[in-house]
Structure formats: structure tokens, C-alpha cells
Amino acid sequence: MDAGFVLRTLARRKVLTPAAPARMVRQLNALRRWGFGLYGEMRSAAGRDPGRVAIIDERRQVTYGELDLRVRRLANALRAERGIRVGDRVGLLCENSATMVEAMMAVVALGAQAVLVNTGLGNAQVETVAHDQGLQLLLHDEVFLGMLAAVPPNLPRLSTERLEELIHRSPSADISPPAQPGSIVVLTSGTTGAPKGARRRNPAGLGPLATVVSRIPLNAGERMFVAAPLFHTWGLAALQLCLALRGTIALNRRFAPANALASINVHQCTSLFAVPVMLQRILEAPAVAKAPTLKVVAVSGSALTGPLATRFMDVYGDVLYNLYGSTEASWASIAIPKELRAAPGTAGRPPRGTRIAILSSAGALQPTGMVGRIFVGNDMLFEGYTNGTGREYYGDLIATGDVGHLDPDGLLFVDGREDDMVISGGENVYPVAVEDVIAELPQVREVAVAGVPDQEFGQRLAAWIALHPGEAVDADAVREYVRHRLARFSVPRDVYFVTALPRNATGKVVRRQLFPS
Known part of the structure; x- marks a missing residue:
């Protein structure tokens, strides 16, 4: 990606601003040692702004400096007391919370793989995930204990309510970067069968951040309320964006419209990350609960209908952004408010560095207006499923599994799933x-x-x-x-x-x- 574009975009979003020399050295050293993944971005933010609040949930808040310390202690405990090593897979069955974020980062810091388990799975599906992913440990919120009935008793498990004990009694010694970087495994949605694990790619630099914020106006220090579940690609992407922007992420364990709006107001959040059905629920909330501080409402994860987009913007203003992507392709296109007003239902256009091709079933490029299979190429395509399989490619473009068309203005419209x-x-x-x-x-x-x-x-x-x-x-x-x-x-x-x-x-x-x- 063009370096000039990246620098200009991040300067405009106030990501690249001067700071005290010592803090800038700590920030850059963290990125040099740990890279641009989840843990490296957190360490970088902690080096630059240790006193800034990183996470707020319904029980506590934690600064970047405190988060750095707690994650190191938890990582040391998981290695010393639970034997977690490079390449191991640790399942996380958790609601949105600071504890889930800390556990995710601790696993990644050890060079292990954090497998994010969908909390909506059935008992048999949880057992399938535990088996297929070869989990060495399952971290779970106590509220999900009943979902583990089918999981073999020989799989070590640990309630997240006990992680506080581990953190307090474990040493805070620094961690050396592992021989193999840790990673996140996101499960496909599983609406048609057993979910598969998709290995998420760690960013190689600041290009992916610049790509997204070039279309969605998020700034350094952003206060973000993330309603989308963190185990989902969109919730995870919001967390990664927040860390890269040295922002503050606010979380509620479960989504309820009135509670979400109250949290947005109390914490003065300027952006909301949600899935489209949540917008419908928010519109049905009492008028007194409206959140006037929102400047960006970003949705993804399922289809955003034109009527819903229009109704939402009529109430909240032209603050709505719709990202179309998938677990495998990350993003494909982003629709900004004026595009959603002019062409309700559009998925927008590809941001800088992203390419889209619409192909016939025979593999030929489709002309404007003709429906075909959607293929996408960018720097964040997934690394394959954990079972060793992959998706179909056209050159270096990956199939999304959807069909769609481009209009004469270059806007993408998603017409449905191939199998629908x-x-x-x-x-x-x-x-x-x-x-x-x-x-x-x-x-x-x-x-x-x-x-x-x-x-x-x-x-x-x-x-x-x-x-x-x-x-x-x-x-x-x-x-x-x-x-x-x-x-x-x-x-x-x-x-x-x-x-x-x-x-x-x-x-x-x-x-x-x-x-x-």
C-alpha cells in the first residue's frame, strides 16, 4: 500500500502526533518487538498513554498501564500453572468484558491461539468445537457452565471468575516475544452446521488501520461502545481498531438497547459498533434514551436493509457506516452516509487497497449491473481454516460466498448468499x-x-x-x-x-x- 496514503490518513485521524520522546520510544519499541497484532497494539498504547482508560465494562475500568500489567501477570500464570505454550489452543467462552480482553491478550502473548467460542452455540456444538480445535484449556464465564455438559471432563477448564486470583498472585515479569506469534481463531457463524475455525491474520503494519479509517472517520483517543460480541469478527475488529487508535472501549456483557444507550451517554462514547439487528432494537428504545454523542455508528456482520438504514439516519443523523465483509475476507467495501442516502441498501465501495471482482459461475468477469459471485482481495485475508481447508480463489481474490453486482457508480450491492x-x-x-x-x-x-x-x-x-x-x-x-x-x-x-x-x-x-x- 502507498506509504504516503497511510501517513496522510493517520495524520488526519491524529494517530501520528508528537509526544514526549521517552513515550514515543516505548511506543515504537513495543511495535518493533511485538508487531501490529492485538498484544503489540496494546503494549504500544501502554507505552505511549499508560494513564488513558483502555476498557470500561459494567464492573470496572482499566487503564492501558494497568492492562499491560494485568495481562503480563495472567500470561505468566497460564504458562506456569496451566502449561500453556506456543501453538497451544485456548478456548474463550465469554461475554463482552474487560476480563475477556485480558484473557485473549494473555493467550496471544504466549504465542498460543485464542479460539473465540460463539456463546450462542448449543451444547453439542461446543463439544464439537472443543474436539475439532484441539483445545488445551477452556476459559469460560460462570454463566455458561451449563453449555459444557457435553464437553469431555478431561478437557481442563477454568472459570473467568477465578482469573483475578491468578493475576494477583502471579509475577509481573516481562514476557519475551515467542518464537511464533500468537493469533486469534474466529469461528464461522455456524448457521448451517458445525462452525469452522478461521485463523485471523496479524496486520503487517499500519496499512489496514489506514484503510478502514479512510472511510470510517475514527480518530485517535476515540471512545467506542462495542455492542457487537467480541467473539465475532466485527466485535474483534472494533477492539483492534480501538487499540490501534489508543482509544477507550466500553462494553456491556449482553446487549440491551436501553442499557447500551445509557452506557454510551454515561461514558460519552462518540462511536458505536453493532450488528444491524441492534439498530432496529435501538430505534425501538424509549425516546428519552437516545444517545446524542454518537458521531459514527458502524455496522457489519449481516445485511443492512435500505429501509432500516434510512430510518436510523432519520433519527440519529447521517452517522451510519456499513462495512461488508466476512470472517475470511475481513472487509470488502464500506458504505458512508451519503451513499446510504443516495442508494439505500448498498454495501458501498472498496476502500484503498481493496479489490472486488464480480464473476459468473464460469469464472468470467460480469459487466456492470449483472449479478455474480463476489471475490475480494486485500491485506487481511484469513490464513485458512484450522482444519487445513481454505476458500476458493480467483488469482489473489477470495470468494466471499455471496453474490452481488456493481452499479454504474461503482457501488456494490449484495444480492444474497450463493446457497440461498x-x-x-x-x-x-x-x-x-x-x-x-x-x-x-x-x-x-x-x-x-x-x-x-x-x-x-x-x-x-x-x-x-x-x-x-x-x-x-x-x-x-x-x-x-x-x-x-x-x-x-x-x-x-x-x-x-x-x-x-x-x-x-x-x-x-x-x-x-x-x-x-
Whole structure:
């Protein structure tokens, strides 16, 4: 990546500013020794701004200097008392908290791999993860003890409530960089089966930071409320951005709209990281709970519908940024507020250093406006799954698993998952387009569309709709609304009204749970 672009962008975001010589030396030495990964960014921030608050959760706050000390002590304890060594895998089954961040960093500091376990998994899936990832230790919040019923008793486990004891009784001796850098393993969402572990790449420099903040205006010292779960790619990305910006991250263990808004107000957070369904919940919160301090609301992790984006900006102002990416590809594109206003539902355009290709099923580049498979290239593509498999590539671009198209202005639109496409009477239909239209109805709170078997047409569309409290609309009205906006074969023949859609812990609709067993 162009060094001039990186320097200009980070100077504009106040990341590259003068400081006392001793502090700058400590900051640069930390990056030289530890690199630009999670632990290296924390050590760098601690060297530069040890007194700045790093993390605030519902129980305590910790400065960068204190965080550095606590992580070193915990790392020494995990090595001495639990035998964690370079290359070992340690599972973390935790809610968002300062303790989870400390545990993650301690594991990475030892050159081990921190496997972030989705807290929405079932007992059998947790057992599968423990087996498939070859965990040497499982750190878990006490609230998740019941999820461990299927985990073999010979797997060492440790409640995070006991980590405070380890920290207090362990030495604070410095840690030498391991022969092999530690890393983070994020699990795929697992909406269609057993989740796979994806090894996250450590940044090689400041380029990835510059790439993101060139489109999302985050500044040094940012106070960020992260509602997205830290075990998810988007929550983890927010943590990494915060550390690189020497900012303050505020966390609540579980997302509740009123509590989140209260925390944003109390801690004067200027940015919010969330998944799209959280915006819907925030809009439903009492008006007195609104958060006027927000200048950036960044979402990712699932589709952001055009109607939701518009409604949110009508209330909070043009502060919304939508990042489209995946666990494997990191980011592909970012939509800024004026793009979301002009083209609701867009995923935006690729930032500097990112390339997108739209390919046909035969591998040919698709012309503007034609739907095809989305391939992405950037500096943060994942390093492969922990089971040794990977994703399909086109040159140095990776398949996201989605289909989409580019409009004449170069904006990307994601039309759905490759495996979600419905073939009805020989016509290809992408459910996302139908969902976007139904979501325009003011009575609709949320909607999911999928294909169901049909003897005559092979498949037909079905829609599951949750309405706002006190609202009413019938199935015929829904069909008529779609018929006037989309092709005949896009009209759902089956319309079901439900109280809420089944979602996983990251806000994605679990489509298999829509169908009766």
C-alpha cells in the first residue's frame, strides 16, 4: 500500500502526533518487538498513554498501564500453572468484558491461539468445537457452565471468575516475544452446521488501520461502545481498531438497547459498533434514551436493509457506516452516509487497497449491473481454516460466498448468499431483494424470505414477517406490494406472521429454524 496514503490518513485521524520522546520510544519499541497484532497494539498504547482508560465494562475500568500489567501477570500464570505454550489452543467462552480482553491478550502473548467460542452455540456444538480445535484449556464465564455438559471432563477448564486470583498472585515479569506469534481463531457463524475455525491474520503494519479509517472517520483517543460480541469478527475488529487508535472501549456483557444507550451517554462514547439487528432494537428504545454523542455508528456482520438504514439516519443523523465483509475476507467495501442516502441498501465501495471482482459461475468477469459471485482481495485475508481447508480463489481474490453486482457508480450491492438462491419455474430469485421490498412496509419490524419445495415450480418463495406491536397487515397486501415492485416470480406465495425471527448471537437469521421440523 502507498506509504504516503497511510501517513496522510493517520495524520488526519491524529494517530501520528508528537509526544514526549521517552513515550514515543516505548511506543515504537513495543511495535518493533511485538508487531501490529492485538498484544503489540496494546503494549504500544501502554507505552505511549499508560494513564488513558483502555476498557470500561459494567464492573470496572482499566487503564492501558494497568492492562499491560494485568495481562503480563495472567500470561505468566497460564504458562506456569496451566502449561500453556506456543501453538497451544485456548478456548474463550465469554461475554463482552474487560476480563475477556485480558484473557485473549494473555493467550496471544504466549504465542498460543485464542479460539473465540460463539456463546450462542448449543451444547453439542461446543463439544464439537472443543474436539475439532484441539483445545488445551477452556476459559469460560460462570454463566455458561451449563453449555459444557457435553464437553469431555478431561478437557481442563477454568472459570473467568477465578482469573483475578491468578493475576494477583502471579509475577509481573516481562514476557519475551515467542518464537511464533500468537493469533486469534474466529469461528464461522455456524448457521448451517458445525462452525469452522478461521485463523485471523496479524496486520503487517499500519496499512489496514489506514484503510478502514479512510472511510470510517475514527480518530485517535476515540471512545467506542462495542455492542457487537467480541467473539465475532466485527466485535474483534472494533477492539483492534480501538487499540490501534489508543482509544477507550466500553462494553456491556449482553446487549440491551436501553442499557447500551445509557452506557454510551454515561461514558460519552462518540462511536458505536453493532450488528444491524441492534439498530432496529435501538430505534425501538424509549425516546428519552437516545444517545446524542454518537458521531459514527458502524455496522457489519449481516445485511443492512435500505429501509432500516434510512430510518436510523432519520433519527440519529447521517452517522451510519456499513462495512461488508466476512470472517475470511475481513472487509470488502464500506458504505458512508451519503451513499446510504443516495442508494439505500448498498454495501458501498472498496476502500484503498481493496479489490472486488464480480464473476459468473464460469469464472468470467460480469459487466456492470449483472449479478455474480463476489471475490475480494486485500491485506487481511484469513490464513485458512484450522482444519487445513481454505476458500476458493480467483488469482489473489477470495470468494466471499455471496453474490452481488456493481452499479454504474461503482457501488456494490449484495444480492444474497450463493446457497440461498431460489430457482422457481426456471427463474433465479435472490431472497434478499424480496426482503428489502417487504421491509419498506411501515408495519414490518423484520422479515426473512426463503425457498420452499413446490411440486409444480420446483421451489416457491415463503416470507416470515414480524410486525411492530399494534400494527396489522394481511398476506394479500404483502403480496400485492411486492407484485408492484418486483417480477411476478419474486412474489412470495406463502406468508407467515411470527412474533420474532430466529437469530444467532451475531444477529443473523437462522433460516433452518424457520421451517417446521
